[in-house]
Amino acid sequence: MTIPMExxxxxxxxxxxxxxxxxxxxxxxxxMLMSVEVMLNSAGMxxxxxxSAWNLADGQVMFIFILSMAAAEVSVGLALIIQLxxxxxxxxxxxxxxxxx
Amino acid sequence: xxxxxxxxxxxxxxxxxxxAVLGRKLSRTACAFLGVGSVFLSAIFTVLVGNGFLExxxxxxxxxQVLWQWMDVDGLxxxxxxxxxxxxxxxxxxxxxxxxxxxxxxxxxxxxxEGFAKFFxxxxxxxxxxxxxxxxxxxxxxxxxxxGVGLCSYLLxxxxxxxxxxxxxxxxxxxxxxxxxxxxxxxxxxxxMTFHTLNIQEILVAAPREWSSGCKTVIITTLLLxxxxxxxxxxxxLQTWLPDAMAAPSPVSALIHxxxxxxxxxxxxxxxxxxxxxxxxxxxxxxxxxAVTLIVAGLSALNQQDVKKVLAYSTISQIGYMFLALxxxxxxxxxxxxxxxxxxxxxxxxxxxxxxxxxxxxHNMFKMGGLRKKIPIVFxxxxxxxxxxxxxxxxxxxxxxxxxxxxxxxxxxxxxxGLWLAAMVGAFITALYTFRMVFLIFFGxxxxxxxxxxxxLMTIPLVILAIxxxxxxxxxxxxxMGHITLFSDFxxxxxxxxxxxxxxHSTEWISQIIAGAVAIIGVIAAYRLYYDKHFPFExxxxxxxxxxxxxxxxxxxxxxxxxxxxxxxxxxxxxxxxIDRFYTGLVSITQALNKVLSATxxxxxxxxxxxxxxxxxxxxxxxxxx
Numbered sequence: 150m151t152i153p154m155e156x157x158x159x160x161x162x163x164x165x166x167x168x169x170x171x172x173x174x175x176x177x178x179x180x181m182l183m184s185v186e187v188m189l190n191s192a193g194m195x196x197x198x199x200x201s202a203w204n205l206a207d208g209q210v211m212f213i214f215i216l217s218m219a220a221a222e223v224s225v226g227l228a229l230i231i232q233l234x235x236x237x238x239x240x241x242x243x244x245x246x247x248x249x250x
Numbered sequence: 251x252x253x254x255x256x257x258x259x260x261x262x263x264x265x266x267x268x269x270a271v272l273g274r275k276l277s278r279t280a281c282a283f284l285g286v287g288s289v290f291l292s293a294i295f296t297v298l299v300g301n302g303f304l305e306x307x308x309x310x311x312x313x314x315q316v317l318w319q320w321m322d323v324d325g326l327x328x329x330x331x332x333x334x335x336x337x338x339x340x341x342x343x344x345x346x347x348x349x350x351x352x353x354x355x356x357x358x359x360x361x362x363x364e365g366f367a368k369f370f371x372x373x374x375x376x377x378x379x380x381x382x383x384x385x386x387x388x389x390x391x392x393x394x395x396x397x398g399v400g401l402c403s404y405l406l407x408x409x410x411x412x413x414x415x416x417x418x419x420x421x422x423x424x425x426x427x428x429x430x431x432x433x434x435x436x437x438x439x440x441x442x443m444t445f446h447t448l449n450i451q452e453i454l455v456a457a458p459r460e461w462s463s464g465c466k467t468v469i470i471t472t473l474l475l476x477x478x479x480x481x482x483x484x485x486x487x488l489q490t491w492l493p494d495a496m497a498a499p500s501p502v503s504a505l506i507h508x509x510x511x512x513x514x515x516x517x518x519x520x521x522x523x524x525x526x527x528x529x530x531x532x533x534x535x536x537x538x539x540x541a542v543t544l545i546v547a548g549l550s551a552l553n554q555q556d557v558k559k560v561l562a563y564s565t566i567s568q569i570g571y572m573f574l575a576l577x578x579x580x581x582x583x584x585x586x587x588x589x590x591x592x593x594x595x596x597x598x599x600x601x602x603x604x605x606x607x608x609x610x611x612x613h614n615m616f617k618m619g620g621l622r623k624k625i626p627i628v629f630x631x632x633x634x635x636x637x638x639x640x641x642x643x644x645x646x647x648x649x650x651x652x653x654x655x656x657x658x659x660x661x662x663x664x665x666x667x668g669l670w671l672a673a674m675v676g677a678f679i680t681a682l683y684t685f686r687m688v689f690l691i692f693f694g695x696x697x698x699x700x701x702x703x704x705x706x707l708m709t710i711p712l713v714i715l716a717i718x719x720x721x722x723x724x725x726x727x728x729x730x731m732g733h734i735t736l737f738s739d740f741x742x743x744x745x746x747x748x749x750x751x752x753x754x755h756s757t758e759w760i761s762q763i764i765a766g767a768v769a770i771i772g773v774i775a776a777y778r779l780y781y782d783k784h785f786p787f788e789x790x791x792x793x794x795x796x797x798x799x800x801x802x803x804x805x806x807x808x809x810x811x812x813x814x815x816x817x818x819x820x821x822x823x824x825x826x827x828x829i830d831r832f833y834t835g836l837v838s839i840t841q842a843l844n845k846v847l848s849a850t851x852x853x854x855x856x857x858x859x860x861x862x863x864x865x866x867x868x869x870x871x872x873x874x875x876x
Contacts, residue, residue, distance in 0.1 A: 169863065181855070242855045248851075
């Protein structure tokens with residue numbers, strides 16, 4: 150049974166919206182990072198769906214790229230979170246707003 | 251060897267550049283070697299070049315060296331070119347040799363200063379610009395050197411910039427000389443309008459053809475040039491900056507404010523002597539300025555308590571003698587006095603520097619005393635220089651150089667008995683204030699313990715300069731005593747001789763005997779008044795006349811009232827004119843925009859993400875629904 154492309158794209162759009170909403174409404178920086186991961190994976194999924202619909206390998210290649218980039222991003226992000234916590238004793242991003250203009 | 255002329259100014263510039271770039275990284279020893287070495291090499295090259303220049307050149311034909319075309323704009327095409335003749339040779343000799351000795355002295359004097367490398371950067375830069383000034387073959391290049399030495403003077407007066415008073419003195423020196431420089435620049439414009447060139451030789455040759463003697467243009471032009479000379483050489487009415495310039499370290503005072511830069515005005519007038527010959531009125535003005543300045547400054551020197559201020563007023567007064575000589579057409583006498591003065595005045599400043607140094611920055615002469623036994627070398631060299639400054643007869647170089655000016659002030663065709671009398675009064679005052687200084691510093695009882703001892707680097711320059719200020723006079727002896735004219739013969743290859751109207755040795759003898767007697771009486775008077783006397787450290791209630799002289803005849807106050815106060819008043823009432831409003835308006839618009847934009851930078855990451863999303867949505871909307 151083949152899943153139509155529209156459904157796959159719709160799923161990834163829903164996932165992306167969930168991630169974006171999470172990013173905008175969450176104040177805890179760990180949840181924000183998780184939301185970003187959701188958004189990244191939704192974009193990756195869109196690539197896979199499009200790739201399988203047109204029978205091209207490019208979609209999967211792009212997903213590998215996104216996966217490795219996300220891994221790097223998570224490691225940097227977690228390191229930053231640790232530093233943030235050390236400095237502010239909190240993971241609330243609104244508290245860590247000293248770099249204002 | 252004379253083709254190496256360009257190396258002489260190039261070396262100090264190179265030294266300055268290297269010190270400016272690497273000064274922070276190099277050790278003090280390396281900085282000292284670079285700073286002193288470049289000037290010493292320059293001095294050695296001066297000997298080589300001078301030797302090559304004089305070889306097979308008995309007429310003293312000038313040697314020109316074109317380095318490159320500086321610019322070429324609509325008829326104005328000055329070259330970067332040097333001219334070496336006997337006049338500039340004398341100047342570069344004094345600049346490099348006295349400069350090298352002072353650099354050597356500075357190594358020890360400035361050793362503990364944090365700005366050691368900076369000091370030598372500026373000093374080398376100064377030597378380079380001064381050499382450009384005296385070697386330039388056109389007036390524009392001369393002006394470049396002229397402004398360059400002014401800049402270095404400013405930098406070095408304000409060298410100890412942490413004291414605001416020093417910065418004030420530096421600005422004052424810069425601005426007051428700028429008044430003269432502006433006049434000189436306008437003079438250069440006038441010269442260019444008439445001759446369509448600024449080459450000095452061409453102007454001097456063309457001037458008698460273009461201008462008749464005493465015509466208006468030449469009088470105005472020479473007056474403007476004189477303005478520049480008066481500013482640089484600290485003559486009346488622009489002399490007020492030099493006493494304040496004593497805020498500089500002592501070696502700077504010795505090099506810039508005694509030996510070299512302040513005599514640039516003398517050089518300028520001597521260099522453009524053909525123009526001044528065409529304007530006898532201006533020559534008379536030069537002589538009168540010199541005569542008045544030497545008395546005014548001499549009287550001020552007599553009432554100072556700061557040893558460097560005495561020397562500063564004394565320098566003004568001695569340059570007054572040079573101006574007097576220039577004014578009566580005694581060109582070579584002026585240059586001779588310049589050279590001898592450079593030796594003994596540099597020595598006096600260096601000696602005073604040692605005294606101040608060993609007394610831990612004490613400038614007040616009344617707090618000194620009895621130093622004769624403690625620093626004998628300094629005492630004896632200072633003593634020799636003081637004898638030369640007071641022009642004690644027969645033995646000192648200063649006597650021969652000053653006697654020549656005294657005699658020609660009377661005997662030259664432009665001289666008069668009035669000028670001679672002024673110079674004679676000045677000679678008496680000179681002897682009096684010089685030995686007042688000697689007796690106060692070196693005789694009497696010691697008041698404070700010494701903290702430092704001068705080392706060999708300091709004493710060698712003192713001894714060499716002492717020998718020069720003693721022996722330098724014997725290259726030129728008057729007609730009636732030996733009649734040696736080595737120096738004036740040398741000078742007359744470049745500068746014309748003096749037309750003498752009074753002949754006969756008997757008059758000259760009388761003049762010399764009076765000059766000698768006046769100097770000796772001055773010393774005796776100083777002995778009676780100041781030897782082993784006790785003075786309060788500060789004079790609390792000076793008499794009105796005393797205070798008048800002490801404050802330098804209130805020239806500063808006068809200029810404050812006449813010029814500074816009106817300008818400040820005008821700028822205060824003119825603070826809100828429409829130009830200012832336009833710019834303040836610009837400023838407030840920018841500030842308002844800044845406030846709006848900086849409000850968006852609130853430091854909240856979620857806010858930034860939201861803005862990003864909105865931006866993305868807007869962009870996509872525009873892309874898909876155009």
